[in-house]
Amino acid sequence: MAVLRYSFHSIVLNRRSLLLAAFGAVAAPAAFAREAAPSLMLADVYRPGMSLHDYWVSEKYDGVRGYWDGKQLWTRGGERIVAPAWFTAPLPKQPLDGELWVGRGQFARAVSTVRSQTPNDIAWREMHFMVFDLPAQGGDFTTRLAVLRKLLPITDAPWVVAVPQERATTHAALQALLDKTVKMGGEGLMLHRGSSPYRGERNSDLLKVKPYEDAEARVVEHVPGKGKHSGRLGALVVETADGKRFKLGTGLTDAERENPPAVGSWVTYRYNGTTAKGLPRFARFMRVREG
Structure with a gap:
């Protein structure tokens, strides 16, 4: 033994x-050194019975959190992401917060692609940058969302996508949408309070909704x-x-x-x-x- x-x-x-x-x-x-981690908004957990008033709902994408500071992509932990020049060249100077996502059920592939210190061009061609917020934009989330919808899509960068958002209504509708998303291979949903400022901390203005x-x-x-x-x-x-x-x-x-x-x-x-x-x-x- x-x-x-x-x-x-x-x-x-x-x-x-x-x-x-x-x-x-x-x-x-x-090229992959750790810097100070970006101050990102982190989600709390939704629990049945919580008020849905003023929340937007979207799919929770199972990828790697990506922060574009206007010049460079970073992970949530502050590691520089070595992406191909063509992937980042069309991005705006404005900071973007989103998820580097290959597809439903493809988390491992997303991680492998993002972690590579020598970018694999073929792998990055399958990557999408699903943008859900503008950290440096003033105003509440509903205001930032309106700006985001004007900023994206970018003609020369179809891989950069504004995450579709719709108004949350009832708990029954939220559960039905969760069931549908999970059946299609999705991880869950996100709830974002419309009146919330962008705060680089974990708080209930952002909630994750999962079957577990x-x-x-x-x-x-x-x-x-x-x-x-x-x-x-x-x-x-x-x-x-x-x-x-x-x-x-x-x-x-x-x-x-x-x-x-x-x-x-x-x-x-x-x-x-x-x-x-x-x-x-x-x-x-x-x-x-x-x-």
Whole structure:
């Protein structure tokens, strides 16, 4: 058993450097260096019964958050995105907040394309920049949306798209739209309060609507597997922002068990409610957090 444990940790240590480099946790080439993270508006979670008054609704695109500062694309975490010159050349000088999205169910492809330090022209031809806000534009969201609709589309850049928005009405209509979106392979919906200014923080002016809850936690330990997972990862021990720790063992693919998310990285997990101690019920690994 000692030999297996040693072997597991050797594998993890050898591969961890690759993961850390890929996700910006160790020194990276200058072209992909981490800068100060952009101050972006982050979503809270919609719960049934919350007022829908003054909210706009749109699809939640399962891609990589992208921030265009007028000159350069950045990830949410402050990593410079090396996109082909033709992709960014037509973009306006005005900052744009959106999602770099390949298509429904194609999150892994989007991440692979965005993370590449040498842009793959063919892969980027499939990428869309789904823009949902103008961070530097004054006024509330409804006002910014009107400006965005005049700014986009750009004739020379059909891959830059203003996210379609419509007024939210009733909870029944919202649930029907969520069901339809998920059936088509979508991740969920977003609600954006019309009267909200752009605030670079997590707040209830922006809400995500999903058929399940999700959250993020930091990996603090690798637990070696047993039985069929002997010699590779069995589970992740993760810690939430408020200091709660728990094991995350389901939802991991064989590839992820062989090349586990690095200690110190942040992962997204899904769950269904919480226990009396505030721990997530039926927590399931989804992915390493982008950016």
